[in-house]
Amino acid sequence: MKFGGTSVADAERIKRAARRIVAAREQGNRVVAVLSARGKTTDELIAAAAEISATPDAREMDMLLSTGERISCALCAMAINDLGHRAISLTGSQAGIVTDTSHTKARILDVRADRIEAALEEDMIVLVAGFQGMSTARDVTTLGRGGSDTTAVALAAAVGADVCEIYTDVSGVYSADPRIVPEARKLEVVSFEEMLEMASSGAKVLQLRSVEYARNHGVRIHCRSSFEDGPGTFVVGEQETMEHALITAVTHSTDEARLTLTGVPDQPGAAARIFETLAEANCNVDMIIQNEPLGEGREGAELSFTVPRDDLRIAREALQPILGELGIAQIDEEPEMGKVSIVGAGMKSHPGVAAKVFATLAGEGINIEMISTSPIKISCVIRSGRVPDAVQALHTAFELGADAVLEERPIGERAR
Amino acid sequence: MKFGGTSVADAERIKRAARRIVAAREQGNRVVAVLSARGKTTDELIAAAAEISATPDAREMDMLLSTGERISCALCAMAINDLGHRAISLTGSQAGIVTDTSHTKARILDVRADRIEAALEEDMIVLVAGFQGMSTARDVTTLGRGGSDTTAVALAAAVGADVCEIYTDVSGVYSADPRIVPEARKLEVVSFEEMLEMASSGAKVLQLRSVEYARNHGVRIHCRSSFEDGPGTFVVGEQETMEHALITAVTHSTDEARLTLTGVPDQPGAAARIFETLAEANCNVDMIIQNEPLGEGREGAELSFTVPRDDLRIAREALQPILGELGIAQIDEEPEMGKVSIVGAGMKSHPGVAAKVFATLAGEGINIEMISTSPIKISCVIRSGRVPDAVQALHTAFELGADAVLEERPIGERAR
Numbered sequence: 001m002k003f004g005g006t007s008v009a010d011a012e013r014i015k016r017a018a019r020r021i022v023a024a025r026e027q028g029n030r031v032v033a034v035l036s037a038r039g040k041t042t043d044e045l046i047a048a049a050a051e052i053s054a055t056p057d058a059r060e061m062d063m064l065l066s067t068g069e070r071i072s073c074a075l076c077a078m079a080i081n082d083l084g085h086r087a088i089s090l091t092g093s094q095a096g097i098v099t100d101t102s103h104t105k106a107r108i109l110d111v112r113a114d115r116i117e118a119a120l121e122e123d124m125i126v127l128v129a130g131f132q133g134m135s136t137a138r139d140v141t142t143l144g145r146g147g148s149d150t151t152a153v154a155l156a157a158a159v160g161a162d163v164c165e166i167y168t169d170v171s172g173v174y175s176a177d178p179r180i181v182p183e184a185r186k187l188e189v190v191s192f193e194e195m196l197e198m199a200s201s202g203a204k205v206l207q208l209r210s211v212e213y214a215r216n217h218g219v220r221i222h223c224r225s226s227f228e229d230g231p232g233t234f235v236v237g238e239q240e241t242m243e244h245a246l247i248t249a250v251t252h253s254t255d256e257a258r259l260t261l262t263g264v265p266d267q268p269g270a271a272a273r274i275f276e277t278l279a280e281a282n283c284n285v286d287m288i289i290q291n292e293p294l295g296e297g298r299e300g301a302e303l304s305f306t307v308p309r310d311d312l313r314i315a316r317e318a319l320q321p322i323l324g325e326l327g328i329a330q331i332d333e334e335p336e337m338g339k340v341s342i343v344g345a346g347m348k349s350h351p352g353v354a355a356k357v358f359a360t361l362a363g364e365g366i367n368i369e370m371i372s373t374s375p376i377k378i379s380c381v382i383r384s385g386r387v388p389d390a391v392q393a394l395h396t397a398f399e400l401g402a403d404a405v406l407e408e409r410p411i412g413e414r415a416r
Numbered sequence: 417m418k419f420g421g422t423s424v425a426d427a428e429r430i431k432r433a434a435r436r437i438v439a440a441r442e443q444g445n446r447v448v449a450v451l452s453a454r455g456k457t458t459d460e461l462i463a464a465a466a467e468i469s470a471t472p473d474a475r476e477m478d479m480l481l482s483t484g485e486r487i488s489c490a491l492c493a494m495a496i497n498d499l500g501h502r503a504i505s506l507t508g509s510q511a512g513i514v515t516d517t518s519h520t521k522a523r524i525l526d527v528r529a530d531r532i533e534a535a536l537e538e539d540m541i542v543l544v545a546g547f548q549g550m551s552t553a554r555d556v557t558t559l560g561r562g563g564s565d566t567t568a569v570a571l572a573a574a575v576g577a578d579v580c581e582i583y584t585d586v587s588g589v590y591s592a593d594p595r596i597v598p599e600a601r602k603l604e605v606v607s608f609e610e611m612l613e614m615a616s617s618g619a620k621v622l623q624l625r626s627v628e629y630a631r632n633h634g635v636r637i638h639c640r641s642s643f644e645d646g647p648g649t650f651v652v653g654e655q656e657t658m659e660h661a662l663i664t665a666v667t668h669s670t671d672e673a674r675l676t677l678t679g680v681p682d683q684p685g686a687a688a689r690i691f692e693t694l695a696e697a698n699c700n701v702d703m704i705i706q707n708e709p710l711g712e713g714r715e716g717a718e719l720s721f722t723v724p725r726d727d728l729r730i731a732r733e734a735l736q737p738i739l740g741e742l743g744i745a746q747i748d749e750e751p752e753m754g755k756v757s758i759v760g761a762g763m764k765s766h767p768g769v770a771a772k773v774f775a776t777l778a779g780e781g782i783n784i785e786m787i788s789t790s791p792i793k794i795s796c797v798i799r800s801g802r803v804p805d806a807v808q809a810l811h812t813a814f815e816l817g818a819d820a821v822l823e824e825r826p827i828g829e830r831a832r
Contacts, residue, residue, distance in 0.1 A: 011467035045487070051427035053494040060497070063505050064490035067483035071461070074480035078469040081476070089479050094554065115554075138510065138531075 002034040002130065002152035006169045007226035008072045009039035017226065018079035020167070021125060025085060030120045032159060034130040034152040035076055037068025058103035062132070062142045066092070069129035069148070077127050087125040090115065092140075095126075096158075097133030097151065099141045106133060106141035108150065108213075111158035120159070128155060146207025153210045157217035163234075164214065164221050166206065171225035172232030173198070173205050175400040176250040180388045183401035187248060188231070191238045191345050194248050195221075197377040201341035202253035211235065238345065247344035247353070247398040252391050254384045256286065256337040257312040258369070261319075263300035263329030264290070270326055271303065274319065281318035283311045286339075287372045287381055300329070304370065306381055309335055337369070338384035340391055342398065343377045354378050360397040366390050418450040418546065418568035422585045423642035424488045425455035433642065434495035436583070437541060441501060446536045448575060450546040450568040451492055453484025474519035478548070478558045482508065485545035485564070493543050503541040506531065508556075511542075512574075513549030513567065515557045522549060522557035524566065524629075527574035536575070544571060562623025569626045573633035580630065580637050582622065587641035588648030589614070589621050591816040592666040596807045599817035603664060604647070607654040607761050610664050611637075613793040617757035618669035627651065654761065663760035663769070663814040668807050670800045672702070672753040673728040674785070677735075679716040679745030680706070686742055687719065690735065697734035699727045702755075703788045703797060716745070720786065722797055725751055753785070754800035756807055758814065759793045770794050776813040782806050 001024060003017045017035075025031050045064050049056045056064075073089035080087035096112030119126045130148025135141045143150055149166060156164035173195070176184040190198070192215035199208040205223055214221050214235065224232025264270055271290065278285055288305040307315050312335055319331065340361075347353050357378050361368055366389065370381035382390055395401060417440060419433045433451070441447050461480050465472045472480075489505035496503035512528030535542045546564025551557045559566055565582060572580035589611070592600040606614070608631035615624040621639055630637050630651065640648025680686055687706065694701055704721040723731050728751055735747065756777075763769050773794050777784055782805060786797035798806055811817060 011464070014468060048427070048487070048491060049494060052430060052491050053498045055498075056494040057497045057503075060490040060493040060503075060505055063493075063507075064487055067486050070483050071464070071480055074476040075464060075468050077476040077479075078465060078472040081473045082469045082471075087473075087476075089476055091479075091556075140507075 001031060001165045001167060002148060003036065003167045003226060004148065004169070005036040005039050005042070007167050008035055008037075008076065011075075013226075014038075014072070014075050015079045017167070018076050018083060020226070021076075021087075022080060022083045022085050025125055029162075032116060032120070032126045032128060032155055032161070033076070034128045034148055034155060035069055035072040036130050036148040037065075038072050041068035041071065059139055062103045062106075063140050065142050066129065066132040066140045069131050073127040073129050080125055080127075085125055086123065087127055088119050089127040089129070090119075091129050092132035092151065093134035095128040095155065097128075097154065099133040099135050099143070101135040101137050101139070101141070103135075103139070103141055105144035106135060108133060108143070108154050109136070111154050113155065113158040116155070116159060143209075146209055149207045149210035150213055153213045153217070153219050153221065156219045157213070161219070164219050166210075166221055166223045167226040168205060168223065169226065170205055171228060171230070172223055173203065173235070174249065176391050176395045177252065180252070180391045181250070181395045181401070184395065185401050187233045189234045189236060189241050190248055191241045192235060193238060193376055194343050194345050195235045197341070197343040197374060198249055198251050201339065201343065201377065201379055202251040203249070205233075206235065241345070245344055246346040246350050247342050247400060248346075249343050250340065250391050250394045250398075250400065251343060252338065252340045252387050254338040254387050255309045256306045256339050256381060256384070257309040258304055258306050258334040258337045258381065259312070259315055259319075260302060260304040260332040260334070261328050261330075262302050262332070263327065264303045265300050265327050273322060273326065274303070277318050277322055278307075278315055281314050283307055283315045283318060287370050287379070289370050300327070306337060306339070306370065309337075336384045337381055338387035339379055339381050340387055340394065341377055341379040342394055345376050347378075348375050356397060357394065360393050361390055364389050364393045366393075417447060417581045417583060418564060419452065419583045419642060420564065420585070421452040421455050421458070423583050424451055424453075424492065427491075429642070430454075430488070430491050431495045433583070434492055434499060436642070437492075437503075438496060438499045438501050441541055445578075448532055448536070448542045448544060448571055448577070449492070450544045450564055450571060451485055451488040452546050452564040453481075454488050457484040457487065475555055478519045478522075479556050481558050482545065482548040482556045485547050489543040489545050496541055496543075501541055502539065503543055504535050505543040505545070506535075507545050508548035508567065509550035511544040511571065513544075513570065515549035515551050515559070517551040517553050517555070517557070519551075519555070519557055521560035522551060524549060524559070524570050525552070527570050529571065529574040532571070532575060562625055565623045565626035566629055569629045569633070569635050569637065572635045573629070577635070580635050582626075582637060582639045583642040584621060584639065585642065586621055587644060587646070588639055589619065589651075590665065592807050592811045593668065596668070596804045597666070597811045597817070600811065601817050603649045605650045605652060605657050606664055607657045608651060609654060609792055610759050610761050611651045613757070613759045613790060614665055614667050617759065617793065617795055618667040618755065619665070621649075622651070657761070661760060662762040662766050663758050663816060664762075665759050666756065666807050666810045666814075666816065667759060668754065668756045668803050670754040670803050671725045672722045672755050672797065672800065673725040674720055674722050674750040674753045674797065675728070675731060675735075676718060676720040676748040676750070677744050677746075678718050678748070679743065680719045681716050681743050689738060689742065690719070693734050693738055694723075694731055697730050699723055699731045699734060703786050703795070705786050716743070722753060722755070722786065725753075752800045753797055754803035755795055755797050756803055756810065757793055757795040758810055761792050763794075764791050772813060773810065776809050777806055780805050780809045782809075 077087040099106035221235040493503040514526040515522035637651040
């Protein structure tokens with residue numbers, strides 16, 4: 001069971017999480033729970049570091065930030081003990097999470113769960129500080145964004161858990177963002193592949209890395225609400241999803257920006273030089289399109305790509321020094337871009353989905369600026385202001401709110 | 417070098433401590449620094465635990481509280497790195513502090529300083545989280561009150577440090593509390609034995625346990641100010657202090673309470689039963705006096721003892737159940753008591769000191785309620801309201817503010 005920052009934000013919520021954990025134990029389960037830092041703790045620690053240093057050392061940043069999850073675990077263990085059960089909190093290091101030495105973004109190399117297993121054998125509830133481990137150099141490391149989800153999945157794999165329950169402030173994975181599409185439906189089950197595409201195209205409920213880890217180790221995830229009972233969404237292997245819905249969900253993001261370089265020289269290595277430069281600046285490039293020159297008198301190709309809007313400045317500054325070297329004529333920026341995607345494992349065996357997407361957006365008068373596809377995803381970059389209309393139109397066109405779709409779903413209780 | 421909570425209370429103070437540490441390094445020293453939790457961090461963590469549980473589990477309390485010192489160390493390491501030196505922060509566990517399993521009041525069993533020594537070999541400044549260790553059961557433990565001083569002294573012993581510098585918000589050990597006695601003199605050197613008597617009779621500058629550890633392992637302590645330069649007070653072995661002043665200091669406390677039991681049966685074991693009961697209740701008994709019954713018709717002895725005022729209620733409640741069993745007639749309480757003590761290693765070879773103490777207090781019209789002595793200390797329990805007068809009178813009577821006394825002192829620079 002993994003509880004995120006909002007689920008342990010204050011004393012009342014920690015007690016509620018404790019009751020959840022105890023309930024699971026009293027149903028006869030052995031429980032390992034992974035906790036995040038309380039609501040604003042991490043932000044406060046980051047602010048404290050910023051007061052000290054503009055460029056805090058990464059190793060020390062990890063030592064600092066790893067305290068937040070330990071506080072959550074110790075407090076939750078106290079609450080569980082008060083409920084008449086025995087709990088023990090463990091740091092990432094004590095839990096046997098061994099990572100590489102990449103401070104602030106370490107990767108898990110191994111999980112030596114003997115201490116967890118010994119505690120479970122003694123009928124204890126085990127609480128583990130998420131987001132952290134101990135490096136091969138015996139230093140405290142943190143796993144970067146979404147690290148606690150990854151901790152939970154890694155421990156579930158190591159102890160052979162039946163399921164990894166991720167408790168959040170939403171009740172599961174939806175066919176679209178319910179704030180945009182009121183009739184959006186909670187999905188009972190999605191495949192790892194679908195979830196990966198959804199996470200990478202805007203769905204925020206699960207972190208990409210944790211889903212990758214779950215897929216690679218065959219860990220079933222149950223994504224559900226901390227605040228209400230009832231099932232959420234299971235994320236499982238494709239073989240478990242039985243029949244595929246054609247389309248599972250519409251995802252979106254509204255914080256994209258596009259850069260267009262004109263006059264990119266038609267020579268080998270020019271594009272490589274550009275994207276290597278962006279990668280070195282830690283700028284996260286999403287979609288890329290290159291066009292041959294149009295019209296007379298224009299030389300070189302036109303290269304467009306999208307980045308998160310927050311990375312726009314970094315991208316511009318990183319490219320500036322190499323523009324002259326490559327002979328690029330100009331950079332155009334379009335900061336107000338968004339992206340809408342449809343994801344569905346059934347798409348693979350159904351032609352015509354892309355055509356329906358384009359027709360639907362055209363019917364709304366929405367201009368598609370860039371397109372990218374995978375076997376189970378179609379993404380369109382559009383103006384960010386049109387994203388809500390696009391999400392609603394696609395959700396309706398593919399009938400994702402319809403009850404009928406539920407009939408194909410094998411796992412979990414039927415809500416209706 | 418050890419920095420207390422007020423010396424690392426905010427970003428500015430952490431940077432100041434970092435500059436101090438770097439200055440020591442640049443003078444050619446190898447430096448290990450022990451840091452306490454920032455100002456109010458520990459109080460905030462205790463409050464967070466109190467919100468969760470009235471009786472928080474001791475193991476989990478240790479997991480919780482140990483985070484405060486780690487935060488200080490990580491932040492200070494960042495500040496040192498910014499000053500162009502390499503620093504590494506270590507938890508108590510990483511620093512090799514091995515304790516017993518008495519959570520919240522663990523005792524240090526061993527210090528395995530190989531990791532510290534390896535870092536020093538690599539020319540790094542080592543920062544260690546005070547107040548904590550790892551138990552023989554591999555759990556995080558804390559050392560209880562004054563624990564960071566003890567960490568510093570234990571590490572100084574383990575690495576064979578030339579000196580253990582304790583930085584606080586006062587500039588050293590004084591011949592009396594300067595808030596009461598304006599002419600009180602900063603002592604250049606005191607012996608371990610004197611410091612132990614002073615710590616146990618009200619001087620708050622060093623914790624008793626750390627002085628005991630220093631005496632047992634021959635660690636020279638230099639107690640000095642975080643906020644000003646210049647030497648503070650050295651605490652060293654008796655052989656180093658050369659000649660003894662007759663009296664070194666006047667110490668005091670104003671937060672004592674006295675309990676008097678009348679009709680205590682004149683039978684073996686009655687007193688033992690009483691003080692065992694108080695010990696089980698964790699009530700800290702200081703001075704004890706037993707009188708034979710006076711006058712006709714009174715049976716049993718009269719037994720008086722002092723406890724910290726905060727323990728008065730605990731003491732009363734602990735004794736209540738056994739009063740009937742022992743046939744004790746009544747308990748009288750006097751909550752407004754204080755204590756004044758004179759400490760000095762030279763006292764051993766000078767008779768007449770006690771007489772001078774009593775005469776001085778009598779001259780001020782101060783009634784002495786109880787007396788206890790050791791070879792180098794005389795303590796008198798008096799009304800708490802008279803404590804300032806008593807401290808001033810004794811300081812004057814023994815000429816502790818006089819410059820002449822300085823001539824006997826061999827260590828440190830002369831301030832005047």
